[in-house]
Amino acid sequence: MPRSYVREARKRVGPKRARIQPIIDRLLREHADAAIALRFGTDLELLVSVMLSAQTTDVNVNRVTERLFEKYRRPEDYLAVPAEELERDIFATGFYRQKTKAIRGTMAMLIEDYDGRVPRRMEDLLRLPGVARKTANVVAAELGEPQGIVVDTHVRRLSQRLGLTKVEDPVKIERDLQRLVPREHWGVFPHLLIWHGRRVCDARAPKCERCVVNDLCPSSRA
Ligand code: SF4
Numbered sequence: 001m002p003r004s005y006v007r008e009a010r011k012r013v014g015p016k017r018a019r020i021q022p023i024i025d026r027l028l029r030e031h032a033d034a035a036i037a038l039r040f041g042t043d044l045e046l047l048v049s050v051m052l053s054a055q056t057t058d059v060n061v062n063r064v065t066e067r068l069f070e071k072y073r074r075p076e077d078y079l080a081v082p083a084e085e086l087e088r089d090i091f092a093t094g095f096y097r098q099k100t101k102a103i104r105g106t107m108a109m110l111i112e113d114y115d116g117r118v119p120r121r122m123e124d125l126l127r128l129p130g131v132a133r134k135t136a137n138v139v140a141a142e143l144g145e146p147q148g149i150v151v152d153t154h155v156r157r158l159s160q161r162l163g164l165t166k167v168e169d170p171v172k173i174e175r176d177l178q179r180l181v182p183r184e185h186w187g188v189f190p191h192l193l194i195w196h197g198r199r200v201c202d203a204r205a206p207k208c209e210r211c212v213v214n215d216l217c218p219s220s221r222a
Contacts, residue, residue: 006218009163009219009220010163010218012218013163013215013216013217013218014216016162016163016164016180017180019162019163019216020164020180020181021182022213022216023162023213023216024181024182024185024189024192026212026213026216027192027193027196027212027213028188028192029212030196030212031191031192031195031196031199033195034188034191034192035191036142036191037058037059037062038050038053038058038061038062038065039062039065040069041069043117043118043143044073044074044075044118045069046118046142047106047118047128047131047139048065048068048069048072049062049065050135050139051099051103051106051130051131051135052064052065052090052099052103053093054095054099054135055094055095056093056094060092060093061093063092064089064092064093067089068089068090071089072086072089074116075107075108075110075111075116076107076111076116078103078104078107079104079107079108079111083100083101083104086100086103086104087100090103098130099130101129101130102130102131103130105128105129105130106128106129106130106131109127109128109129110128113127118139118143120143120145121140121145121147122136122137122140122147122148125139125140133148133171133174134150134151134152136148137149137150137174138150141187141190142187144187146183146186146187147186148174148186149174149177149178149181149186149189150190151170151171151173151174151177152190152194154193154194154196154197154198155173155177155190155193155194156168156170156173157197157203158193158196158197158201159173159176159177159193161201161206161217162213162216162217162218162219163217164177164180165177177189196211206219206221208220208221208222209221209222
């Protein structure tokens with residue numbers, strides 16, 4: 001896209017600080033059902049689901065965890081079987097060796113350092129083996145204590161299209177969004193962008209003509 005056109009489009013929609021609240025309000029109305037698609041009943045199941053969701057779909061994870069969570073209820077249960085058995089049980093989520101190692105390491109640390117409970121603070125979550133920033137952010141947000149903003153492929157694409165960030169690096173995108181999005185929306189904001197990305201702002205063919213924020217979006221083709 002030529003630079004002058006981008007500049008024009010940015011001028012047309014106005015500064016991002018003025019657009020962010022109406023964008024959130026409209027997306028909240030449009031995607032009132034926006035929530036995490038993983039199914040879990042306890043904090044531990046949430047943590048395991050998010051760890052399993054790397055490089056696969058939430059639907060796939062839900063299919064696997066339906067049985068998994070009947071068999072493994074406490075951190076100790078994941079360590080009570082040979083690693084190969086857990087590998088088989090989570091095989092269908094892919095990268096099953098790495099994930100088994102991460103889950104078992106995490107369970108050991110939960111038992112050792114956290115009384116078998118899932119911690120809520122980012123610095124504690126980030127200590128768990130195999131738990132990177134995105135996983136920690138999702139878990140903290142779902143536990144009702146968001147301390148950052150989850151940036152996945154949808155959040156990155158939509159933040160860029162909506163002119164909320166100009167950078168590519170997820171950590172820097174998160175920093176831009178944290179400066180912009182009011183803190184009370186940190187938990188729901190990624191869900192809004194993810195659902196909007198899935199339903200309307202498709203990677204290849206965004207449906208700008210029926211997008212509720214098209215007058216606030218510098219990338220609108222409507
Ligand atoms: S106007 Fe188009 S590019 Fe912008 S958010 Fe909506 S669908 Fe995506």
